[in-house]
């Protein structure tokens with residue numbers, strides 16, 4: 145590896161870097177591409193959020209008030225697709241773009257041109273997806289899982305949605321390949337695998353999951369496409385197929401996908417908690433092994449999404465126990481985060497607050513997941529608001545909180561300015577309070593039997609829905625504060641030092657803030673004194 | 683010759699061309715599927731842009747490679763890229779093989795009344811017998827016959843396996859810097875690939891015209907044509923790679939030590955080969 149990764153940019157001698165639109169369209173720079181990913185993700189977060197508020201507004205009171213049921217269903221479908229593929233995944237890829245090369249001492253991503261392509265497919269993919277909302281037959285309304293036969297009965301949108309998903313898949317696979325190649329090939333001398341920051345480790349494993357399952361999703365939706373347009377019978381019992389087959393293939397993708405949405409979040413939290421506890425991460429190696437076990441287990445639990453569909457008893461037992469086993473490595477992680485804080489000299493800046501919020505609230509989501517994994521209980525909870533509460537605790541207070549923690553944590557490194565700490569804290573408390581008002585009552589709604597994906601409901605569910613909607617609007621509009629804080633920090637503010645945070649360790653804090661366009665053109669020499677984690681084996 | 687540092691291109695114009703191409707291609711495809719009038723035209727335009735992008739992009743890479751801009755580390759990055767790309771392709775095929783196994787082992791027997799399927803069979807599809815091949819209880823697509831494995835498919839298997847040998851002989855020739863032998867074995871591989879594709883097309887015509895076996899022949903037709911069809915598509919892509927690489931071999935682009943482009947195409951070819959073995963066993967023979 146050694147001096148091999150000394151960079152050679154073909155712009156070294158002429159100082160002019162393209163400006164304006166060309167700079168972004170043609171960029172091969174990991175920092176610029178990372179920024180584009182993050183901005184795109186934020187935009188999609190707001191679009192998806194607007195859809196969520198339409199859903200919540202309709203559910204404010206029983207009866208049909210604001211939108212017709214078809215449109216409501218389009219909103220639930222689109223909200224999920226936009227948030228998962230447009231907001232959370234690109235945010236993590238953007239963070240990986242910015243931080244992985246900085247954390248391992250690489251001059252850039254391994255395949256810089258492909259990196260540009262991975263990003264630039266996304267705006268087109270989402271144009272294709274969102275355009276369906278403006279077509280005469282409307283957007284997809286079968287739910288983001290696109291179960292047949294329902295999804296096959298929709299209007300013209302199906303073909304657009306499927307092809308948009310193919311584009312997103314191409315983008316994610318190329319992005320993941322790039323990240324793996326970067327991590328395995330571009331580390332600075334001395335940056336052994338067991339010295340890598342956990343964010344890098346979790347992304348390495350996430351990238352593997354992405355390459356393994358995005359093609360499976362591509363296969364599943366391709367079968368939908370041919371069933372609808374070319375007369376195949378994959379999901380048609382009359383021809384010897386089976387609609388349940390779709391669910392199996394989809395969830396073989398879908399469950400690893402939820403770990404794709406959370407593993408990088410684990411990595412982020414594992415960076416932030418040690419910094420603000422001024423201690424090394426507790427149980428570094430066990431964190432690595434726990435991440436790898438979760439990734440492995442994620443391939444053998446998919447049918448916990450299908451307990452009510454009619455499976456052999458043996459299969460249900462297997463998937464129930466396998467699912468519960470995931471709680472073990474997850475528990476190891478939570479334990480390690482808590483143990484890291486134990487006797488640390490802790491301070492509570494905004495990133496730390498979000499990370500702590502993550503630990504507590506993600507755990508609630510994990511516990512409701514365990515409840516859902518119990519087959520007989522799942523018969524009751526499945527397709528109710530309890531599931532909605534579960535996955536929003538893991539995805540909003542889990543993945544999204546971690547992304548926000550990461551943004552606050554690294555924003556000074558990106559912009560060279562400190563963000564407004566006071567506003568950051570307000571943003572955290574505002575979000576944490578209202579997100580619980582938004583999602584906690586949904587547990588009760590689900591336990592009481594309110595089905596998900598339905599625009600109207602029985603009157604006994606009225607109070608909790610009203611509370612939830614109020615929480616939703618407060619949380620949602622509160623995020624404009626986040627946008628404002630970022631804007632303010634980009635424009636100016638107190639100068640950030642290179643290290644930014646007193647307890648921060650690792651290579652990314654050795655470069656100036658803002659990080660110059662090209663960093664580590666000559667790879668740094670890494671040993672235990674600069675590495676975040678001492679490699680006891682090296 | 684090789685530069686000692688990692689080459690990071692300054693700007694890249696092809697990716698955005700590729701994205702626009704993909705977008706037009708997809709819009710065209712979706713329009714076409716929905717019987718829109720502009721569909722086929724946009725589809726063709728998109729495909730053309732993508733082709734231009736591929737040629738332009740690879741031309742840039744080849745130029746840089748010949749110019750000695752790539753060092754050992756860049757080479758390893760490319761290797762990672764290709765290996766993981768092939769892995770993603772394997773997983774794509776896995777989805778379709780999974781569908782085949784699920785139908786054969788689980789859902790078709792259930793439709794026939796096995797396991798928990800007794801009531802489904804008795805109430806919805808009385809008299810449906812679970813045998814493979816099947817076009818389902820509704821006998822979709824009408825009567826059909828299958829293609830026996832130990833005829834042309836066996837021949838095709840031998841052809842592909844032989845092509846795996848010839849490309850290896852080409853590799854050996856390359857490593858001994860014998861350009862004549864290299865080009866000879868590459869051409870032999872391409873010829874075998876083209877024979878394979880011709881036999882496969884003949885088989886498709888035969889299936890549609892004489893056997894009544896179509897994409898609409900229930901789950902058998904679906905799995906048969908989607909698996910062999912995607913495989914065939916990958917053989918076409920692989921053959922195009924082989925053709926480009928052979929031309930580059932003839933121009934002396936590769937050295938004994940430095941010939942990743944060749945290896946990437948060879949890996950891809952072996953992948954296509956292995957998928958075919960799976961197809962031969964599980965689709966044609968068993």
Ligand code: HEM
Pocket residue numbers: 289402403405406448449467468470471474509510511512513514516517518522525526527531534535538539542543
């Ligand atoms: C201890 C860990 C977890 C367990 C035991 C668990 C278990 C489950 C189960 C059994 C279901 C199916 C509920 C039903 O439909 O009846 C489910 C749904 C879901 N889970 Fe989890 N889960 C866990 C962690 C996560 C994480 C980390 C994420 C994402 C970051 C996640 C995201 C989801 C989503 C999105 C759904 C709903 C999918 C849909 O039907 O649209 N879960 N979970």
Ligand SMILES: [Cu+2]
Pocket residue numbers: 398399402445446448449
């Ligand atoms: Cu799951």
